[in-house]
Amino acid sequence: MENVTDKPEVHRGLEGVIAASTNIGYVDGQAGMLSYRGFDVKTLAEQSNYEEVSFLLMYGHLPTEEEYKKYVTKLRELSEPDANIYELIRKIGAKTHPMSTLRTAVSYMASSDSRENSENLQDQEGMAINLIAKLPAIVGAIHRVYSGRDIILPDRELGYAANFFYMSIGTRPDPMESKIMDTALILHADHGMNASTFSALVTISTLADMYSAITTAIGTLKGSLHGGANERALRMIQSIGSPEAAEEKLKNMMEKKEKIMGFGHRVYKVYDPRAKILKQYADYITQKNDRNLYLTANRIEELMINKLGSKGIFPNVDFYSGMIYNALGFKTEIFTPIFAVGRISGWAARSLEYAGDNKLFRPKALYTGEKGPLKYVPIHER
Numbered sequence: 001m002e003n004v005t006d007k008p009e010v011h012r013g014l015e016g017v018i019a020a021s022t023n024i025g026y027v028d029g030q031a032g033m034l035s036y037r038g039f040d041v042k043t044l045a046e047q048s049n050y051e052e053v054s055f056l057l058m059y060g061h062l063p064t065e066e067e068y069k070k071y072v073t074k075l076r077e078l079s080e081p082d083a084n085i086y087e088l089i090r091k092i093g094a095k096t097h098p099m100s101t102l103r104t105a106v107s108y109m110a111s112s113d114s115r116e117n118s119e120n121l122q123d124q125e126g127m128a129i130n131l132i133a134k135l136p137a138i139v140g141a142i143h144r145v146y147s148g149r150d151i152i153l154p155d156r157e158l159g160y161a162a163n164f165f166y167m168s169i170g171t172r173p174d175p176m177e178s179k180i181m182d183t184a185l186i187l188h189a190d191h192g193m194n195a196s197t198f199s200a201l202v203t204i205s206t207l208a209d210m211y212s213a214i215t216t217a218i219g220t221l222k223g224s225l226h227g228g229a230n231e232r233a234l235r236m237i238q239s240i241g242s243p244e245a246a247e248e249k250l251k252n253m254m255e256k257k258e259k260i261m262g263f264g265h266r267v268y269k270v271y272d273p274r275a276k277i278l279k280q281y282a283d284y285i286t287q288k289n290d291r292n293l294y295l296t297a298n299r300i301e302e303l304m305i306n307k308l309g310s311k312g313i314f315p316n317v318d319f320y321s322g323m324i325y326n327a328l329g330f331k332t333e334i335f336t337p338i339f340a341v342g343r344i345s346g347w348a349a350r351s352l353e354y355a356g357d358n359k360l361f362r363p364k365a366l367y368t369g370e371k372g373p374l375k376y377v378p379i380h381e382r
């Protein structure tokens, strides 16, 4: 039966609906804990690196030395996109939002992969690795073109995060910049059944290819209720302008019932563990420049927790990440594509996991329209 008529409960936004099982990542919103394959993200952020975390998400265990070397070598070998991708990015140019360019570029990747129509799991995995390997160079090139600069090819001597920084900013990062970039990517690598992950699963469940699934996910990440919040959080902190102005401006925004960007979360009702880690790096990286921005953010946080902490409203991952990217030299419009570079491993791992035990997604909708049948009136008689 397509149309349900007996008024069952509608789960708007599928809130609370368990649509699949997974053993990839776990979010405990009450305890403020996030883990990948059982490893606390805090431990991974301190002790691991993005390549290892990506392997962990994809294959379910920490790699042995040999597995790690093989994985890193593969990512580096595949890191350079074809010339036609660079050409496309140049052609789209600086007028288009980087998330739109990224969505188009990832979709275009399928045209140079002979596996693009395969439903075979091994081919899907091959496409996933190709995407993980190439996304930093693609986002790096988009950042360069968007800011009117020349594209930089990958340096295969650099690690994943350092290379991404290099291709985006144009200088090789110092050890601390490299660590901060790596940490940001690790912290964004996976996060439960969020909207973009879910959309990737819907696409892969039709037996479409991995490029289609990731293109879908990127389109979903673009919105300001999802990946786009970090851009808006930074703009808000910049517009508040100083710690002294924070109280008055926040009061005005709250009176107008505006949401304060970078606060609150569907799952976390305590301090987002990712925000806690990023806050320390924001503090560090703004010591030389942008100190006013950090102090303003800190004051906003203090006021918000006083006012709404009792309702479970705390800073989320987007509150401090934008400030960090800004201090590292990234343009604001590239913040969400950076999120995508981190999240690519989670999207890919979860898509493969779902494809391994596939069931086509096909929920129902409660029909609330006219049941009819109405009389069809020819157009000239209406």
Ligand SMILES: CC(C)(COP(=O)(O)OP(=O)(O)OC[C@H]1O[C@@H](n2cnc3c(N)ncnc32)[C@H](O)[C@@H]1OP(=O)(O)O)[C@@H](O)C(=O)NCCC(=O)NCCS
Pocket: 224, 225, 226, 229, 258, 259, 260, 261, 262, 263, 264, 265, 266, 308, 311, 312, 313, 316, 317, 318
């Ligand atoms: C993420 C978000 C959609 C979660 O919404 P939610 O699950 O409906 O939030 P809650 O139910 O926990 O909200 C509890 C109360 O705090 C208020 N609140 C939540 N987030 C708030 C925010 N950022 N600014 C001001 N008030 C907020 C809600 O309006 C609600 O108020 P009420 O009790 O008067 O109705 C919401 O917090 C939000 O829009 N945040 C800003 C955007 C953002 O940073 N997104 C990135 C998320 S990673």
